[in-house]
Each structure stands twice: as C-alpha cells, then as structure tokens.
Amino acid sequence: MGKYIILLGPPGAGKGTQAQIIAKEFGLAHVSSGDLFRENLKNQTELGKLAQGYMNRGELVPDDVTIAMVKERISRPDCAQGVLLDGFPRTPAQADALEKVLAELGGKVSCVPYISVAPDVLIERLSGRWTCPACGNVYHEKYNPPKSAGKCDKDGSELIQREDDKPATVERRIRVYMEQTAPLIQYYQDRNLLVEVDGTQSIESVSQQMLAAIRKG
Numbered sequence: 001m002g003k004y005i006i007l008l009g010p011p012g013a014g015k016g017t018q019a020q021i022i023a024k025e026f027g028l029a030h031v032s033s034g035d036l037f038r039e040n041l042k043n044q045t046e047l048g049k050l051a052q053g054y055m056n057r058g059e060l061v062p063d064d065v066t067i068a069m070v071k072e073r074i075s076r077p078d079c080a081q082g083v084l085l086d087g088f089p090r091t092p093a094q095a096d097a098l099e100k101v102l103a104e105l106g107g108k109v110s111c112v113p114y115i116s117v118a119p120d121v122l123i124e125r126l127s128g129r130w131t132c133p134a135c136g137n138v139y140h141e142k143y144n145p146p147k148s149a150g151k152c153d154k155d156g157s158e159l160i161q162r163e164d165d166k167p168a169t170v171e172r173r174i175r176v177y178m179e180q181t182a183p184l185i186q187y188y189q190d191r192n193l194l195v196e197v198d199g200t201q202s203i204e205s206v207s208q209q210m211l212a213a214i215r216k217g
C-alpha cells in the first residue's frame with residue numbers, strides 16, 4: 001500500500017521547498033496542484049485557460065475541476081509507492097474527495113505536516129522568490145540564493161518570478177487561505193494526523209522535524 005502525505009500551510013510557508021526534500025527521502029511522487037495548473041497553462045490546455053483567471057486573482061480554482069485533475073494524476077503508475085501532496089487538498093470538499101479516491105486506491109493519509117508561518121513573513125518570502133521554469137526548484141534572493149545569480153543550480157536555466165507573487169495577489173492568496181484552507185487544520189487534527197512545524201526556522205531545521213514526524217506517522 002502506498003504512503004500518502006499532505007503538506008499543509010499558507011502560500012509561501014515552504015511547502016514546495018520541503019516537498020522536494022521529503023519526496024526524495026521517501027521515494028514518493030511529488031504532486032503539486034499548483035504545478036499541475038501551471039503546466040496546463042504553459043501548454044494552453046482548456047484546463048490551463050480556465051485556471052488562469054483564478055490563479056491571477058489569487059483565488060482557488062473550483063473544486064470539481066481541481067479534484068478531477070488530482071484524481072487522474074495520483075492514479076498513474078508512478079504514484080503506486082505513494083504520494084506527497086503539495087497544495088491539495090485546500091478545502092474540506094477536496095479533503096473529503098481525497099479520502100474517497102484513496103479508499104478506492106486502497107490507501108489512506110498517514111501524516112499531515114502543517115508548516116506554520118505568520119503573514120508578514122509570507123509576504124517577504126513570496127516577493128523574493130525565484131523559480132526554475134524547467135525543474136521547479138525554488139530559491140529566495142536572500143534566504144536561499146542560487147550559486148550563480150539568476151540561474152538554477154541544478155540545470156542552469158534562467159530563473160523566473162511567478163505572476164501571482166505580486167503584492168496585491170499575495171495578500172489575496174493569504175486571505176483566501178485563511179478563509180477556505182485553514183479549516184483543514186482542525187479537519188486533520190480531528191483525525192489525529194496533524195503535526196505542526198514552525199516554518200520560520202531554517203530550511204534544514206524544518207526538514208529535520210518534518211522527516212521525523214513522517215517516520216513516526
């Protein structure tokens with residue numbers, strides 16, 4: 001049976017950063033709903049065109065299309081050993097749907113690390129974030145700079161800033177998180193799956209605590 005882990009936390013908490021480390025450590029497929037939408041956008045699919053407006057406004061893409069997209073992704077063969085979910089679920093309806101999909105696949109969620117970070121820190125993190133468009137590696141101009149300015153350490157690609165990291169959109173994303181996603185903290189607490197990690201520590205300290213929690217879970 002596969003291992004299913006959900007990374008919970010506000011925009012900019014460090015989900016993508018930690019996901020790269022954790023997925024590698026446990027040999028899990030890293031499934032990020034945001035990355036799936038961005039891939040669809042790049043390929044100009046119908047789904048990408050639909051998602052674009054919501055993403056640019058900092059709002060959530062409707063549950064039905066998001067659930068269908070993630071369901072299809074986690075049913076693929078590379079997810080058989082388990083999945084690290086990053087950015088999904090983001091609403092109680094998505095969490096209920098996930099529970100059903102995993103039951104069909106013969107699995108269940110084993111641990112939900114929740115990375116907590118205060119809003120003022122999130123804004124600073126997102127405004128200094130640079131991403132590799134080729135491999136998805138994430139950097140920060142101050143906290144996690146690439147070895148060579150503007151270039152990805154892994155493949156040398158030119159780093160880019162995300163369209164939705166503009167200050168007004170970041171604020172909207174944080175508000176949407178508080179209203180629609182934060183209820184999942186209680187949802188997973190009620191299921192004894194939540195492990196809170198202080199996301200304001202160094203990237204390495206956060207990783208160590210998350211890895212320890214997942215090993216126990």
Ligand code: AP5
Nearest residue numbers: 011012013014015016017033034061087125129139140143
């Ligand atoms: P998505 O791509 O999921 O974005 P997000 O949740 O807002 O999260 P981010 O990717 O912005 O942040 P992160 O937590 O991964 O932080 P990171 O590691 O990069 O979603 C984008 C949009 O897609 C949504 O707004 C929505 O429209 C749509 N969408 C996606 N999923 C959906 C769903 N399920 N339902 C509906 N709509 C959905 O780190 C941030 C920065 O901080 C980086 O620069 C990093 O280097 C730095 N950093 C990380 N850790 C540390 C640390 N410990 N100390 C100092 N700096 C750090």
